[in-house]
Amino acid sequence: MRKYILFTLFAFVTLCLYANEKIDFIVAKVGRDIILHSELLQQKNQMKTAGMFREEMDDLLILQNMIDNKLIIQKAKDLNIKVDDRRIANTVESQFNAVKAQFRSEEDFFRELRAAGMLPSDLKKYYEESYTEQFLRERLIQTEIRSKLKLSDADIHAFYLEEKQELPLRDETFQVAMILRIPGPSPETDKQALATIEDVRDRVNRGEDFGQLAQEFSECPSAAQLGDLGFFARGMMVPEFENAAFRLDIGGVSEIVKTQFGYHLIKLTDRKGSEIRASHILILLAESDDDILREELLMADIHGRLVSGDDFGTLALAYSQDSDSASNKGVIGALTKAEFPEMFATELSELEVGDFSAVLQHQKMFYIFKVNQAFEPRPYEYEEITEQLREMLSNRLQATLYQAWMENLKKEIFVQIYEDKLEIRN
Secondary structure (H helix, E strand, C coil): CHHHHHHHHHHHHHHHHHHHHCCCCEEEEECCEEEEHHHHHHHHHHHHHCCCCCCCCCHHHHHHHHHHHHHHHHHHHHCCCCCCHHHHHHHHHHHHHHHHHCCCCHHHHHHHHHHCCCCHHHHHHHHHHHHHHHHHHHHHHHHHCHHHCCCCHHHHHHHHHHHHHHCCCECCEEEEEEEEECCCCCHHHHHHHHHHHHHHHHHHHCCCCHHHHHHHHCCCHHHHHCCEEEEECCCCCCHHHHHHHHCCCCCCECCCEECCCEEEEEEEEEEECCEEEEEEEEEECCCCHHHHHHHHHHHHHHHHHHHCCCCHHHHHHHHCCCHHHHCCCCEEEEECHHHCCHHHHHHHHCCCCCCECCCEEECCEEEEEEEEEEECCECCCHHHCHHHHHHHHHHHHHHHHHHHHHHHHHHHCCEEECHHHCCCCC
8 A cells, every 4th residue: 555655656757857857748639638658657656556457458448547537528528527625635634644554653654755745735636636526427437327227137137148147156055953942931930030129019019119129120221310301202112111110100110021122110101292201120031040941951852852863844844933934844954065054164165965953052042953964066047146137237237338328428529549648558
């Protein structure tokens, strides 16, 4: 990056030397603009530094690209297409700071600028011109080409039929099945949580301070604010909590309310229009260590039954808590190796057809996988790659429209190239 910046600085000085020695000359005219040989040289050197230059490129090819850019910028200005000055300024400032950060210190950065005979404002001006051209170009292409490109589903399907033989094959896939168990609170855990909230309710009913009890017992972060949740409107809380809260009078305390989070006591403290303010005490209803151990032992038993020869699909149907796959004997789909779940990709990749995994754990959940079948590489079905096809066709049509649009633009705006002054390879 620093090498590129130093070259950019050097390029400015090169242009100045060309001008002072009067050895520069015009290589092309584009409407009201000209392109100097020094600008062509700068473009070529920048492409080399950025790794974009190829040996087969000659001056004419590079110049054609510069001409295209000039045409686009002129057309954008003629159409009064504007750019967001604030966005340009922010982008320039970010780029300037990013470049400065490549140096060990600000002093080193400014020393390099001074050595090149430049001020910070010179570098910012360079970036401003570059980004302005880039954004104008993008806006113009969007206005003149992309916005006019309409693709129907029929167009996409016709493209698929035309290109089907040329499309790469879908990689080998594997039908994968799964048994999943998710630890949840047992009846005993539920009973303990309910007993706790009932004891707190009794203390509230005896006149103890709600806020102090919230601070002592609530397992919600709001306990630090004596249970205060602030103002909220309908639709902001889970239905069970919301329905109980909105039925209360100011100062009233609800009966025990059970939600997906646990057991609540709710106190209404204020009303303002369609909003209410409430405090609550929450006793979480979460799985205990014993609950997690219970599921782990169950999965170990299921694994043992698989080893003994029990049918994987039958066990998935009976025990898996993934509702989508359980009804299909645990099958989650046909996946390529790249599509295997990332956290289990290694284990799945090591399974042969017919094998099942050990019991695997991730974030308190337990899994057993099996590879049922392998399928040879095959052509993609239309439904599998519809969006990719849409993008491919869109890009292809954009390229065709862009070329036609540029040819018309060259007829509209005067262009003259002085080929005798260029280095052209045959």
